[in-house]
Amino acid sequence: MLRGLLGGLATLMLVAAGVFWWQGRAETGFGAAPVLAVEQASEAVPDDLPSADVDGLMGVAPPEATEVGRETKRFNMLDKDRDNRITRNEMLAARAKDFRKLDKDGNNLLTFEEWAHTTVDKFKFADGNGDLWLSREEFATTRPKQKPKPKCSCK
Template sequence: MWRYLVGAAAALLLAGGGVLIWRGNADAQSGSIAPPPAARASGEEGEATPEPPVASEKTREERRFARYDRDKDGAVAREEYLASRRKAFARLDANGDGRLSFDEWAIKTTTKFATADADHDATLTPVEFATTRVVRKAAARVVCPPAGAKEEEES
């Protein structure tokens, strides 16, 4: 008998929940939710609305395109596109033979290892290895003036 009572109670709860959801959807569709308050005109109550930010003249992609388009003909040729890679390759190609050996490619890492290897045994101890860590720059701290500083300047 108690199973029938629990089943009936569950059915009533489900039906009640369905009615609440249905009424909530009906309210949202009928527009009974209040619209946001209208923005004040710039002349009301002496407060001017701030101007919206102005977009830059060129988008980021337009500026990037302009950097690649060296001859400013409105198109990026293959040579223009690869120019930055050629410069980077030339910096790595220490002997200028047009071929990049492993030692030329890994020169920074090789130099860092040689500098860290204090006893020149071609292995790094934990102390030597610690000297190879990347030193990260700390984020610049913004120093805010004290709260009363602005009032003192205006006086």
């Protein structure tokens, strides 16, 4: 029963979308092209551009831009093939790129060393003598760099 109701609702929505699309198509109706009389054609200078009487003609109004909501933008960012469905692979694609960056040896297995690579790299850099422990002097090299304090813009 619920499937039938949802199927009917989906069909009505598709028909309504088709009607709106059909109504919103850009149509341009042109009348008969102005015809120059033979006398006017013989008197016309070849360097002049042809002109037409455009008084009273009105072009089709440009379509109005619609505001796309935050959730629609977020959905469209993940829906790469634009089929209005997000598959598991589409959802995990960004995570897979990050995983490949962390997987240093490329074996599709993430070890603790690979996961904590920034800390491991920082330790290797600080451990200058390679004895696998840091003295106070070596540890001091890992201190974050001080950001200069912004100058006061008081006037």
